[in-house]
Amino acid sequence: MSQPFGQRLAEAVTARGPLCVGIDPHAPLLEKWGLPDSPDGLARFTDAVVDALAGSVAVLKPQLAFYERHGSRGLAVLEDGVAGARAAGALVLLDAKRGDIGSTMDAYADYLRPDHPLAVDALTVSPYLGPGSLQPAVDTARAHGGGLFVLARTSNPDAGTLQLVGEPSVAQRVVDTVRGWNAGTPAGSFGVVVGATLSELDVDLTGLGGPVLAPGLGAQGGSPEDLRRLFGTGTLVVPTVSRDVLAAGPDVAALRAAAQRWAAALAR
């Protein structure tokens, strides 16, 4: 078994900084890069991002939706990209947002097994079916040194209409569940997703014991200042940026420079 994900993430962040770059090959981005909206365009896009960033950023986060829309050939491209990214030293977080009854969740969790054709380091999951539904993924993550990021307080504008219902809120219950999974581990492998777009931090992350993935920077309006305002210090925050970095391509040096600009702004 590899080292627990939480430990590997902490080491990667120490060595490379906390930035995660999302690989989101939107059709308009492919067009901007002069690439066709096809598996071939997808492969050239993915290769360029991996080539530019897998040797320097801590985490790459491919968005599964953009590969699935190209069918089996899209998934083949993703397999190559994930393998290349991991070989170059980046942790790969597959943004799949899976969540289902336990027996099906068990199959989704197979992404965290080393023998899966699309083996990754961590997976985003949805808690909508209840915390117990995610238990098979927790067990698989523990068995194979994988990580999970559970959607808690997402970056989309109306997320609070569901996530802030109740007292404690649904989002808070998710955070509390994840805190329980991390209990007793120094660098926990179980994290939550909390958007950088929130006007205020309306969940208590005290003692979470694991990382916070913070999307919503750049294209969705969130800024490094928002991150500092929301999270302060003491929580391992992994800020993730997709379009605002990817728009700099296809030139590999320009992609690197865009990621470095974000890394520098986040370090200030």
Ligand SMILES: O=c1ccn([C@@H]2O[C@H](COP(=O)(O)O)[C@@H](O)[C@H]2O)c(=O)[nH]1
């Ligand atoms: O709350 C969430 C959870 C996930 N995402 C995903 O992150 C990226 C954001 O892309 P940008 O281009 O940086 O806006 C995308 O893959 C989302 O599906 C999120 O935005 N918010």
